[in-house]
Amino acid sequence: MSTSYIAGSAVLGEGTTVGHFCVIGEGVTIGAGCQIGHHVVIHDGTTIGDHVRIDDHATLGKQPMRAANSAVTRDRRKPPARIGNRCLIGAGVVLYAGCTLGEHVLVADLATLREDVRVGDFTIIGRGVAVENQCTIGRYCKLETNVYLTAYSVIEDRAFLAPGVLTSNDNFIGRTEERFKHFKGITVRRGGRLGVGAVILPGKEVGPDAVVAAGAVLTRDAEAEMIYAGLPARPFRPVPEEQKLDRQGWEE
Numbered sequence: 001m002s003t004s005y006i007a008g009s010a011v012l013g014e015g016t017t018v019g020h021f022c023v024i025g026e027g028v029t030i031g032a033g034c035q036i037g038h039h040v041v042i043h044d045g046t047t048i049g050d051h052v053r054i055d056d057h058a059t060l061g062k063q064p065m066r067a068a069n070s071a072v073t074r075d076r077r078k079p080p081a082r083i084g085n086r087c088l089i090g091a092g093v094v095l096y097a098g099c100t101l102g103e104h105v106l107v108a109d110l111a112t113l114r115e116d117v118r119v120g121d122f123t124i125i126g127r128g129v130a131v132e133n134q135c136t137i138g139r140y141c142k143l144e145t146n147v148y149l150t151a152y153s154v155i156e157d158r159a160f161l162a163p164g165v166l167t168s169n170d171n172f173i174g175r176t177e178e179r180f181k182h183f184k185g186i187t188v189r190r191g192g193r194l195g196v197g198a199v200i201l202p203g204k205e206v207g208p209d210a211v212v213a214a215g216a217v218l219t220r221d222a223e224a225e226m227i228y229a230g231l232p233a234r235p236f237r238p239v240p241e242e243q244k245l246d247r248q249g250w251e252e
Contacts, residue, residue: 013050025061031085043097045080052083055091055109063097064115064133078115090127102139120157135185140250150202153185157252158245161188162196162214169202189224191245209244 004022006012013032018024022040030036031050040054043061054060061081078098083089087101090109095101099113102121107113111129119125120139128146131137135149138157143149147161150169155161167186172179184203188194192206195214206212207224216233225244229236241247 007044019056027080037091043080046083047080048083049085049087049103051086052089053087054089055093057091058089058093058095060089060093060095061097061099062094084121096133108145114151126163138190150185152183154187156188156190156192156208158191158250159188160193162194162198164197165194165200166198167200171202192222209239211239 003020004018006018006024007026007028009026010024010028012030013034015032016030016034018036019038019040021038022036024042025044027045028042030048031052033051034048035053037054037056039057041059046061063078078096081095081097082100084101084103084105086104088106090107090111092110093107094112096113096115098115099117101119104122105119107125108127110127111125113131114133116134117131119137122139123137123141124143126144126147129143131149132151134151135153137155138159140157141155141159143161144163146163147165148167150167152169153167169183169185170179171182186200187205189206189208191209193211194200194206195212195216197215198212199217200212201219204218205221207222209225210222211227212218212222212233213227213229213236216229217231218228219232222228225239227236227239228234
């Protein structure tokens with residue numbers, strides 16, 4: 001006897017297994033060879049590729065909530081979430097509707113990805129990472145444990161965000177109507193790297209292959225291939241040649 005609810009219009013591929021006490025909504029499509037853990041909730045219309053593993057207590061495709069005084073969240077139903085082939089979704093993960101994952105993406109335990117977030121192939125989203133709405137994350141990126149990525153941010157391919165990186169998109173800290181004209185997330189260009197506990201202020205850009213050192217506070221744009229360190233962060237020295245992305249011999 002099944003202990004899970006699977007809607008009549010849901011489609012499960014060959015060899016897919018479902019744990020106990022799961023809820024799989026109307027119009028959900030799950031590919032072949034997937035492993036669905038216990039107490040997983042998959043909301044209506046969510047699409048999941050082949051050979052995806054989803055661990056216990058994950059919630060996929062939930063519609064966003066909106067507080068009465070929210071500055072940026074709108075009352076608009078989002079399209080279903082889409083998850084590519086061979087992704088790994090950890091325990092307690094929450095993926096909102098409108099979220100799209102490429103192939104071979106790992107989202108570790110307790111991470112949250114908000115609506116309208118796009119993640120490229122082979123990217124790793126670490127434990128406890130929070131990605132706010134309207135963010136784009138490229139291919140082969142790593143966002144390590146407890147990174148906070150503010151809304152309207154862009155992270156290009158091969159970027160690295162170390163544990164505890166913090167970002168912001170509001171220089172007005174939630175006051176005055178002027179702030180609504182200036183919301184802007186951060187941008188990390190291809191191969192940019194942010195050290196442990198770095199803080200990146202609203203609208204700042206980290207250039208290609210640039211590095212923001214551990215504990216630094218970036219209040220200006222970081223030029224390509226330069227290391228920035230300090231409070232506030234200032235140019236320290238060029239990135240060593242052997243550390244540059246194009247010297248690593250990695251496949252694109």
